[in-house]
Amino acid sequence: MDAAQLSKFRKLIVSKNLDYYLILTQDEHNSEYVSDADKRREYVTGFTGSAGTAIVGRNYCELATDGRYWLQAADQLGSDWVLRKEGHPGIIPWNKAISIRAKEEGAIVGVDPKLISHETASQMLANGTQLKAVEPNLVDKIWTSKPAEPSSPIFSLPLDKTGASSKSKIADLRFYISSKNRDAIVISALDQIAWLLNLRGSDIEYNPVFKSYCIVTLSEVRLYLNLGREVPELSSKIKVCDYDLLFKDVKDLSKAGMKIEVSSKSSWAIVLAAGENAVISDSEFIANAKAIKNKVEIEGARKAQLYCGVSIVKTLSWLNKELKADKEVTEYEVSEKLQSFRLSLPDFRGPSFETISSSGANAAIIHYTPSPNTCSYVNKNAVFLMDSGCQFLYGTTDTTRTCWFSDKECPSNIKRAYTLVLKGHLALANAQFPPRTSGYQLDALARQFLWHEGLDYVHSTGHGVGSYLNVHEGPVGIGPDAKRWGAELKVGCLISNEPGYYKPKEFGIRIESLIVVQPKNGNKTKNTDFLTFETITLVPFDRNLIDVHLLTNDEINSINSYHAHVKEKLEPLLSDEDLEYLLYHVSPL
Missing domain, CATH: 3.40.350.10 (Creatinase/prolidase N-terminal domain)
Incomplete structure (x- = not known):
């Protein structure tokens, strides 16, 4: 404007x-x-x-x-x-x-x-x-040039991808509604509706959701959509309604004396429509249920990480080769090359967010994304940071790696900063903690080594990740805000582990892997199993940036163990120079 x-x-x-x-x-x-x-x-x-x-x-x-x-x-x-x-x-x-x-x-x-x-x-x-x-x-x-409202086709996600039927999810929701002595719930969060009904769309770029509302009562389900769009055959117990009728129907339910649960995160307009019969809730039943991945979803996440890892290693191997041949490569060209490798992956449905491909000072801009006309060339004598993700029918990924491609030794201050970030990444990945622990309580594990030197980063350490849904989802995550990140971490929660450090106008470092909360078998206190994390991302750390002298023996063993696992999984899927790149970075420290 x-x-x-x-x-x-x-x-x-x-x-x-x-x-x-x-x-x-x-x-x-x-x-x-x-x-x-x-x-x-x-x-x-x-x-x-x-x-x-x-x-x-x-x-x-x-x-x-x-x-x-x-x-x-x-x-x-x-x-x-x-x-x-x-x-x-x-x-x-x-x-x-x-x-x-x-x-x-x-x-x-x-x-x-x-x-x-x-x-x-x-x-x-x-x-x-x-x-x-x-x-x-x-x-x-x-806004005279305002784009048209999205109206992408909606499609069903099969049981072998979701691990639970929409019928069972709705039954669980109705049990919750009844247990709270309520008559209905209004659902406005798009990822919650998509998860509940096992439906997906593409109304929002990178997010497989569709604009809709949903009302669930003890006897019916109403799905509010733009009626001109393509919709799969739904259960006869799901009534499709016009999107614009939501507020009228909420008012009618309220006038009929029905107690209507509305999330505090829903719009003010919905609460106004529900009037005196609105029951404002922070419990977020669907969000909490969605955050705990079932066995099918976790297996899908592992599969997604395998293919995502292959595409990232291929891209970094290609970039390493180009830079060593003194070819000019832009940040945008790297993101395009990554996408080209991903197009042939099984069930790939697109990126989960716009790829961050950043060199040198641009890496200090935390959410920098290159454009074809204004981006920089990748400088092989500066750090390169790439943060990217995939959407597969069976899972969503989000991975960041920071790299050094030059034959020259990396400056000691950058190498030290990277290693401090890596130490925090490892400390969180290897954490053991009792049930009822929140991400707020674990956040300092990832920051401690930076804090020791008076350094920090301004973003959270981790966020929840969907299952072929939004790459950012609540309520679980890891960060310094007790209110925002106070949700309990439970077995099956899928979150990111992404500490970083950014020096404005010079360089940026971030290391991000996805981790799943798992039981720590055999480690008990008062007969209660402790919990830990399973790292499912399969991309090596950059050995050119690691200062081994700053690592403990346990940290070195942890890196070597992780790299052995990455090698085992990726080696059969790579060939020639890509395999050579992988083997260099996963060789034992």
């Missing part, structure tokens, strides 16, 4: 008797990633990151985003915008900041109630904010 459009938008805000207007990243379903038709915040600000909130006032514009995007936002925002660095010491969250500002000024803050969670709206109202629900969305009024 240029200055003239911004001025026009401000006049529209004033015409609605508002002082500020909130533009959030998420769609009606509180999705982290959204379709092109829902990228309102990106349209208004020019900032393309996946997290952030824009606040447009009569004389003030602010974008709030977290540490992953500070450098990117500073580069993309125009001069009209102020950047709020969420999570930075001394910086309060945007919703508290605008509440304070609005109270001081007696200002009215407008927002589309379908695009703000009930949780956030409630916090702002409790802080005394004059928050006004405004429909239709004001951005849509001036």
